[in-house]
Amino acid sequence: MTVHEPIKAPEGVPGLPRPSTPAHVIKSDAEAIEVAHKVAAEILKGASDRDQNRTLPVAEIDLYSQSGLWSINVPKAFGGPEVSYKTLVKVIEIISAADPSIGQITQNHLGIVAAIRTVSDEAQQALLFGEVLAGVRLGNAFSEFGSKRAADFETSFTDHGDHVIVTGKKFYSSGAILAQLVPIVATDDQGRAWYVIADRNAPGLTVINDWSSFGQRTTFSGTVIIDQVKVPKDHVVPGYKGYEKPSADGAIFQIIQVAVDTGIARAAIDDTIQFVKTKSRPWIDSGLEKASDDPYTIQAVGRLTLRLHAAQALLYQAAEAIDDALVQPTADKVAWAQIVTAEAKVLSTEIALEATNVLFELAGTRATLAEHNLDRHWRNARTHTLHDPVRWKYAILGNYFLNDVKPPFHAWS
Template sequence: MTTHITPPRPAARITSAAQALEVANALAARFAAGAARRDRERLLPREELTELFASGLGSITVPEAFGGPALPNAVLAQVTAILSEADGAIGQVPQNHFYALEVLRVNGSPQQQARLYGEVLAGVHFGNALAEFSSASAHQRHTRLERHGEQWQVIGQKFYATGSLFAGRVPTAALGEDGKERLVFLPADAPGLTIVDDWSGFGQRTTGSGTVTFDATPADEQDIVPFQTAFERPTPVGPLAQLLHAAIDQGIGRAAWRDMLDFVRSQSRPWIDSGVEKASDDPLTLDRIGQLTARLQAGDALLELAGEAVDVAQRHTDAATVAEASIAVARARAWTTETSLAAGNLLFELAGSRATLADFNFDRHWRNARTHTLHDPVRWKYPAIGNYVLNGVLPPRRGTI
């Protein structure tokens, strides 16, 4: 029987970039107010995420042919950065949702696209169950999709399942009997599917990135989408995934920058040798703030360029456009990784000892940046960029560059 998921709240429709940014900014203003407390007490943002997907933001990449606005990827990156500035955990949760929608776009059948995009337009949130904790290498996966009589079943265990605690569906990477991976859009309440809130990372504490177990979980054939083939040929799936990761880091960096400015203006004291009466007049402080501000604004520009490159790769998909998108996104991701970490560190250097008090919970910015930037190491991005521009070597086709 074909599955159908109903969202907890029906979603509004967003039809333009301006509307998407307006909605994102309004949500961000509300989400930011409780971000420090949610992180400190590890309060999962269930209501906030319900509000997010009811706003219509979860459907802004749905193709026009299926009733969506198909907004540019630079806008998607802006929305992601805005939400991540308010709360890094909330900003990260939709990343896998949009990733699954892109896999559906490039590999789903028209029938699958119509049904699953329809759910997303209605407000359904897709989580993820891709990575595995116990394999010898990060790319190895053992979760299986097996045929038992007339029924498909998923058997295995996943970790880092960001967002699945809150989702209506859990797109799950599973090896078929032919050795190729599929993405199975399992209902979150499917029999044998257990989601455990056991994420204990010191950053991004409320993303729900824990364990998902599949104990012979039945899978409807209409929910099974080819997955591995999205990387065996050129597609924008990988660049789009990395674009959103870069936007998350950009937002986290901006949050640290914003709190730093507010604190230096209102509470920091000038150093004895500065010769000024206010910390905000300290010339060394001004220099460091100016440098970080320039780096953050450069990050915005790199994200916009990367989003445009992904747009081109989606419209005219071939090895050249996908490679160019991957490299453009790698530039943005490397830059925002380093800038977000620098911002979390500079906040304390310039704000001073008082900023370390637990009441402010400013350390969450660095913890969030450090945790999230481990997703795909920067040390592998710069060599890929250099090899492309110097030797014309195309980057690997997967979701990590």
């Protein structure tokens, strides 16, 4: 008789401690941009090495969240900066140009902050916004690997008076490894989706480092196992309410994704220009001394830069539409914010993929050497732009402009 070794359950990654000192609180939109540039300069230094070695960006995330940039959309009424979304997306773009994995890790945190503003009562807002202002990071445990559609959730919770018990399994959990709180999308006995915000080190909550994607490697968006996890009621947020009437919540989740993609495109174009100027050789038939004088290369860089600027212009226009919808969340204003965000999503996807691909055509064969790791730009673009397919964005736009049909209203639109 063959004796089999017992199957070992996957081991989770221990959670990080809460910050020992309060995070900085940004005072203005201008300061947010200034701080973003400073943080980006620091996290850029090891971005390529972290990608190659799949290194957890612990120090970088601590720097980023302690800088105050993780609380920039906390309302002023609760002591937050409440910067405009035009400023917020510029911050994400700046960070993502340095390291798009770190830019993406912020996305769900900021999206949940926006949702709390929409759906929580004043007491819950004060509690959770206080955590965020102190520097506590929210990860995520949203999507499920085996469900038929992205919005189908098998994870659920049961009510136990002053707390709930939640059980399930999640995948695509960007930021959960490095968070102190993990919002879990779980349904109640009526099938309504809530954000059940669990302590990262709660008994029964296991975050596994099994993310194997070829891109966005250091988001560590792996598996979360939720086994009878106890969460106090004041950390259970009625997320479903954000989609019972018009709100900008869905567009906010989307626009941060757009900013990550324009950041990837910007980094790829910057690296293309730098490589062509310093390392590429002119083509044999050109008769030129420098690759940067090649008229075809000049034309290609002009095209890429133009298309990036067009994507950025739509990104900022979409952010202004979101700001408008936050002030007056009418059905028409919310739909317009969704539409312009969809347009920005299309262009940002296209320029991210084009710029990261054309990089090698312009820079030449030596740009493919492992020592440069320039393929990370394409890998990151190809992976991240798979969020929310562009082919459906075109259909949403066409139906809106042709048939006056408003976009679907959910977190992916």
